[in-house]
Amino acid sequence: MRMKSLVAALLSAGAVTFAYADITVGVLVSATGPAASLGIPEKNTFALMPTTIAGEKVKYIVLDDASDTTTAVKNTRKLLTEDKVDVIIGSTITPNSLAMVDIAAEAETPMISMAASARIVDPVDAKRRWVFKTPQNDVQMSTAITEHMSNNGVKTVAFIGFSDAYGEGWWQEFSKIAEVRKMKVVANERFNRADTSVTGQILKIMSTNPDAILIAGSGTPAALPQKTLKEKGYKGKIYQTHGVANNDFLRVCGKDCEGTLLPAGPVLVAAQLPDTNPVKKSALEYIAKYEKAHGPGSVSTFGAHAWDAGLLLANAVPAALKKGKPGSKEFRAGLRDALEATKNLYAAHGVYSMTTTDHLGLDQRSRVMVKIEGGKWVALK
Amino acid sequence: MDLQIALLLGQDGIVNGAIYALLALALVLVFAVTRVIFIPQGEFVAYGALTLAAFQAGKTPGTLWLLLGAGVLVAFIDTVVAVRAGSPGRLKRIVLWDLALPAVVAGLVFWLEPDKLPLVVQVALSLAIVVPLGPMIYRLAYQPLAEASVLVLLIVSVAVHLALVGLGLLFFGAEGSRTTPFSEAQFNIGTLTVNGQTLWVLGASIVLIVALYVFFGRTLYGKALRATAINRVGARLMGISTTMAGKLSFTLAAGIGALSGILIAPITTVYYDTGFLIGLKGFVAAIIAGLVSYPLAAAGAILVGLLESFSSFWASAFKEVIVFTLIIPVLVWRSLTSHHVEEEE
Secondary structure, three states: OHHHHHHHHHHHHHHHHHHHOOEEEEEEEOOOOOOHHHHHHHHHHHOOOOOEEOOEEEEEEEEEOOOOHHHHHHHHHHHHHOOOOOEEEEOOOHHHHHHHHHHHHHOOOOEEEOOOOHHHOOOOOOOHHHEEEOOOOHHHHHHHHHHHHHHOOOOEEEEEEEOOHHHHHHHHHHHHHHHHOOOEEEEEEEEOOOOOOOHHHHHHHHHOOOOEEEEEOOOHHHHHHHHHHHHOOOOOEEEEOHHHOOHHHHHHHHHHHOOOEEEEOHHHHHHHOOOOOHHHHHHHHHHHHHHHHHOOOOOOHHHHHHHHHHHHHHHHHHHHHOOOOOOOHHHHHHHHHHHHOOOOEEOOOOEEOOOOOOOOOOOHHHOEEEEEEOOEEEEOO | OOHHHHHHHHHHHHHHHHHHHHHHHHHHHHHHHHOOOOOOHHHHHHHHHHHHHHHHOOOOOOHHHHHHHHHHHHHHHHHHHHHHOOOHHHHHHHHHHHHHHHHHHHHHHHHHOHHHOOHHHHHHHHHHHHOOHHHHHHHHHHHHHOOOOHHHHHHHHHHHHHHHHHHHHHHHOOOOEOOOOOOOOEEEEOOEEEEHHHHHHHHHHHHHHHHHHHHHHHOHHHHHHHHHHHOHHHHHHOOOOHHHHHHHHHHHHHHHHHHHHHHHOOOOOEOOOHHHHHHHHHHHHHHHOOOOOHHHHHHHHHHHHHHHHHHHHHOHHHHHHHHHHOHHHHHHHHHHHOOOOOOOO
16 A cells, blocks of 8 residues: 555656656667767767756756667657657667657657768658758768869779678768769778778778778778778878767877878867858857866767757747647647758758758758878868 | 788788687687686677776776776675685685785776886786686676576676676777787788787787696696586586686686787777677687587687688678678588587486
C-alpha cells in the first residue's frame, strides 16, 4: 500500500514538473561508438545553449545513440512518446538521421539533423517537410575541392576513402564532379577506420602517379594514409575533407600534414575571416562560449553544427508561440513553419535562408578552403 | 605489381603478422589454461599504447584510476572471503598486491613527471599500470565462475570487453594517439627500406615467443600452467592452484597485449577501440591453430598479416571480408579432420 502511494506521488510529481518545463527539446547525439569524436563536442554544445527562449523555459533531454541506427530509432520513439518533445535535434550521423525521418514525420514533430548527407532533407516531400539540417552537404564541399584542383592544374587524381557510408558518399559526389571538371580519376581505394596499415592501398595509388590525392576520412583515422604517403615519398598535392577539421587531427598527423588542403565550415578559421564576413561574429561567439567551458583549442566544427541547430530553433520559437502552447500539436506545426521561414540567420557555419524546397539553406558563404601551415589551419583567399 | 611492391607488402604483412602472432599466443594461452575465450585481449593493446601516449602528452592516464579502483575492489572482496574463511594470514598478501602495488605505481607517476623521463621508464610505468589489471579482471569477472561452461565464460568475456571499451572512451576520448618511435633509424637492404621500429616489432616478438617457450618448457610455473591446461582436475590433485594458474595466465595475456600496443603505437594511430579488431585477427590465427597449438597460431598470424597486406593492394574494399572469410575453410577442415568431444554434460 505504502509502495503504491509512493509511486503515485512520484508520478504526480513527474506530471507537475512536466507541466512547468515549457519547451521540451529532444536531443540525440552519437556520443559513443565510431562517431564519438563528432558526437561528444555536439553533446557538450547543448550544455551551453540558452535555457530560456522568448521568455519560455527550455528543457533539453540529451540521449546517446551509440552511433547505432537501431538505438537511434528506439531513443527517438522514447523522446516522442515518453517525453513528448516539441522538436528533435539529431542525430550526428547520416544513417541514424535517415532512419529517424519517418518517425519524426509520423509524429508530426520537426527534426533538425546534424549529419552531412543531402538525402536527409532532399527532396522535400511529405515526410521531409518535417526535417531540417545544419551541416553543409557533401556536394558543396566536393565542389570546393574540385574547383581548387582544376584551378591549380590538377589533371589526374586518386581517391582513397573510408569503406563505409562516408567514403562511399564522397566517392559518388567526387567522381561525378571530377568528370565534369575534366579530371581523370586514376585510382579508387578504400580503408577502414581501425586499420593499422594502408601500405597496400598507398603503393597501388602511387603506381598510378596522380597529380593529387583526395583522402575521404573523418577525424584522426584520416591521418594514416597521409602519413604513409609521406613515408613512401609522395610529392603531389594532398586533399582532405572537412571530416578532419578538429585539432586532434593536427596533433596526430603532425609535420606530415603540412600543406594539406581541405574545405571546411568558416567556424574553423573564424578569427582569420575579414570583419565584413557576416559569419565571423556568430562563429567567434560560439568559439568563445565553448572554449570558456572546455579550455582553449577544444572547439571543433562538429559542435558548431549543434550550435547552429540551436540558433535555428531559437529563431523559430517566437513565431511558433503565437500558434500554440508548447506541448501542443499546433506549436509543433508552427515551429515547422517558422523553421522553413528562416531568412538570413547568421550562424557559426554560414547564413541560413530556408525555402519550401531547401531545408538546409546554406550558400557559398558556408565553406572556405583551408591549408595546414605550421601546424595551424590557415584560410585561403 | 613488381618485386619492389611485393617486398614492401611482404614487410608490412610480416610486421602486422608479428603483432597478431603475439595476441594469438596470448589467446591460446588463456583458453588452454582457463577455457576463457578472451575477447578483451585487444583492450590491453589499446590501454598499453594509450597509457604510454598519455604519459608522453604530459597527462595522467585514466587507467591509473582504474588500477587503483580495481585494486581496492579486489582487496575488499578478498578480505571478506579471507575473514569468513577464518584465515587472516592472507591479508598481508592482499594488502601487498592489491593496495600497496597500485599505490606505489600511482606515487611514482605523480612524483616522477613521466613526460620528461626516457622512453624506457615511460614504457615500464605503462606496463606497471596495465599488466596488474589482467589478474584483477580475472579475480573480479572470471574466478567466481571458473567452473562454468565455455559459453558462460564467453558471455562474461563479451561483457568485460564492452565495459573496458567504454572505460577506454572515458579515459582517452574518441580521438587516437601516436607515440614517439623507439628508433628513427632506417636501413637499406637492396631496394628495400626498413624502419628501425619495424625491426623493434619483429625483434620483440621473437624474443617474447622464445621467452614463452622457455617459460613453459623450463620453469615450474610454466609447467604448472601446462598441467592445468592438459587436465584441470589432475593438476589440482597434484597441488597446483587453478586460481593461481588463471591469474598467472591473465597476467601474461595482459603483459603481451600491453607490450604489443606499445610496439605498434609509433607505426599506427591507436584508438580506444583499435584493440578489438587487432585482437579479432589474432583470434583468427588462434582458430587456425584450433586454440591449442602455439607454433600453428604464430604461423597462422603471419598468414593473416600477409593476406591482409596483399588483399589491401588488390581489393582494398574487401580486405576485411577476405581476412575473416579465411576462418570458414579452416573451420570446415578442422571439423572434418578432428573428432569433436562435447565438453558439457
